[in-house]
Amino acid sequence: MKLTLALLFVSLAYTAYAVPIEESVTYPRHMQFPGGDGVMHDIDLDGEVDEELLIGIAERNVYILFTRLNPTAGQTLVINDADSIRNSNFNPAHNTVVISHGWLSNQNTGINGLIRDAYLNKGDTNVIVLDWRRLAISNYVTAVRGVPIVGVGLGQFIRYLVGVTGASYDTIHLVGFSLGAHLVGNAGRELEGRLARITALDPAGPLWVFNSNRVNSKDAKYVEGIHTNGGLIGLGYGSPVGHVDFFPNGGSSQPSCLTPICDHNRAWELFAASVSYNHLIGRKCSNDIQITLNSCRGGTFPMGNDDLHKQGSGKYRANTSGKYPF
Template sequence: YVNIYLFIFVTVYTAAAVPLANLKDNPHFTDLSYDDGKAWQMEDIEELSNINSFSEVSRNPENNRYLLYTRRNPDASQTLRPGNSNSITLSTFNVNNPVIVIVHGWLSNQHTDDNIFLKDTFLAKSDVNIIVMDWSRLASSGYITAVAGVPAVGRGLGQFLNFLNGVTGVSFKNMHLIGFSLGAHIVGIAGRELNGAVARITGLDPAGPLWNLNSNRLRASDAVYVEAIHTNGGALGMGIGTAIADADFFVNGGNNQPGCLTPICSHNRAWEFFGASVSYNHLLGRKCSNMLQVTLNSCRGEVLNMGNDDLNKKGTGIYRVNTQRGYPY
């Protein structure tokens, strides 16, 4: 097959373009988006993966960058290098503080809004080590290629965290891994590489296309506690619409978010909701017996706070969370 990339910006159409409706009727295509919310992409889901792109990541995980921020360097990152202990011991890394790892999604990088927002939110809340993982070399590939490379990226992250533990002695029980979209599956694989020893994983609207039956997707056994926040599931959603974690929160039903007119907006709400919960710990989930209750907003079970920064958090089941339209929701 021939790789086909048709970038369609929501406000720009040309007379020569194939009608969007015709593309949507083609079963070979699926709606996908930039995770930073800047544009739409229609991509042939029969694209042949670029073998060179993800095999190189498999051979050389150092293509992924680990960028440290602390209260001593909140804006200018320090690069931590796998296999280079001096890059860690000479940095501002504080072994006594929790380690928060943030992993972006497809077509994103260290500078995209989710990384900046979550980094700043955590540092404002408490004295922590923030490690932003930049895997943009692969994330900038076509979606099919990026999906194929996720396992190698996740294993590389797990190996780096094992190295960090060996150099500093920081406990896996003091680590919280957070991933948005494809990044959610990356942190799951990293946790699996560490035999589920990390304290907590939070998946922010874990990517849905090509993941429903994918054995590499985020799962409950990847950490001591695994939480998923679902904001754009459903048949046409960008997130996975089913329960996959210890605790799964379906916000406003889990498909479309108040104040959003596009799937991109609803997808991005996941990291916005989570950041607000770190600051205020105010978003309450009501336990549901089944997904019908989630859809009908008829959940009457126990309450569990969604999100937050509690490393010792526990919970199981599916929950419905209702929010307002604007921050802090």
């Protein structure tokens, strides 16, 4: 009898932990959120938005192209400047991936180089790094307010790029981390969901729980979420956002990580590794309790990778190690 009651208590506890984030998360007004510098910064979720900064903010976006012909020396592509694109190494016959960093970050932040190199070491790809630092260095609430604007700007750039080069939307994959995940979702929405794929890497949680501008499954033909620091008060948005959502190691904390920053950043580290090796395999889960208890028994599906033809649905748990390539 005691054992039965104990098991019931554990089950109820896990049920409470695993309920969808919309029903469980209330972020405190004052909290900390990580920047690309690897440091936690104080944020005020009721703080003042810098409305003046948002005027023309999408025009500050910088698009930097890397290919196997210029793997480390980027070429700047400029919207409404066809020569900047025609004179670059952009090849419409190759797939294109666009990488969007998160808050307090820029083109030199670690996510960009790691994912760029994973693609270029594997094959011919147009890798475009979006540097949206002018907004990203603002206070968190201003950055959140401006993300949809900057995302629309990215969408308009991609439309122009396609018009100049003849590239197909079916060859374009947007990858965004944290605030950048919601940013690429808005870019896909601007293009009416025509892009082949969007990958949302631990999309930011604070101020996004009830935000209609967050990334969702209508933003591309295939949208995949990888959640590494969700949970009750995680830095990431812990509920599904795409056609397929992965919750590595349960989706809230990661092996060998001792800080939320490590858990949060693990999303882009896992993705980069998956591009190189396509070795991280998830198992489909029937409910959130199975994700938490590691008791998923459904079919398998690869997490991440560079496949632009992925199709699927549902929630998956993938178990990884704590050391690259995981």
